[in-house]
Amino acid sequence: MRVFAFTVFSCVIVLLVGCSSVRVSHDYESGTDFSQLKQYCWEQSEQSGTGNVRLDNDLMDARIRDSIESEFAAKGYQLVELEHADFTVSYTRDLQQRIGSSGGGSSISFGVGGSRSSSSRRSSVGLGYSTGGQPSSYDESLFAIDVRLAQSQQLIWRGTATQRASGNLKPEELTKRVRDTVRRVLEQFPPEVP
Template identity: 30%
Template sequence: MRTLRFGILFLAVLACGGCTTVQVSQDYDPHADTSGYGTWHWRNPVQSATGDIRIDNPLLDKRIRHAVDNHLKGRHIIGAAQERPDIYLSYHLTIQQKIQSDSYYSTVGVGSYYHPWYGGLATETRIRQYDEGRLTIDIHSAESGALMWRGVGVFRLRTHNTPEDAAEATQEIVDKILFQFPPGSPR
């Protein structure tokens, strides 16, 4: 019975390890009216080239734009003709290499009768390199063009087996970022 409980706990920890963790934050102009918008449009029809083939990917651009559109449709903010939207949206994606180190005690040593001062704890440190993505979504006033709200999501990049998996992960990231908009509103 104890082995079964341990096995279930181990599988639960593994399952959570595959989940996407997105740290989100927001910043906004407290004087700007960020409520009551019903239409939006992209500020830039095409993202600027960065020189990084992981970012300058038309398939990724399409996924991000589709995820934003899906989220806003669910909030009853629909895409509009470019001439008369209430707000403009833009996004910016960056990828940086990061290093993570974990130290843990791997061995406990015990002295013997003749050498009681031998013993102690052995420590191991593991260093891993990974890519961290930062997706920034900006909302601008259609009247003035001023930035009203910025949402940022920071996440560890993962590879996906299928385009559907990639689209699902992108939607999750966008949803977590845009969940904060408009600031101070009940969700």
């Protein structure tokens, strides 16, 4: 029975992790003393348009910038002019087409069996998963926030988020999604450096 319980528990964990909506990660320059960073400004370089109307969007830019500024303010960082900044911040976005499966018919099944004879006892556990879906394409949204030292422009931290892009969201829903994504990425800034 313990084997069955462990198997069921393991499968549930795998399914929950696999269904996570936003995948977040970060990387940083290990020699950096992040405790010295107090003031920041937006990176001065202008980003050229991508040609994709879903990415080249001033309304989305304002949502992202407001969310990043709010998160940094909550962490005690002050937005200043470049000459007073310890670090600069920028962000990038991208959409990539992915192939997945869709359609109904998904199922998970578990089975437990056993037999006993006068000389032995046997038991078994089985697990089956079927998608029954058809291949389909979808857009995956990639989002990154970069932090660079203001004077040298050396990249010292990057946080990324990847999630399935969703279309046709109302402005309020889109704003909430941006805030949640930025919050999740910046939860890891500054990093806990050993």
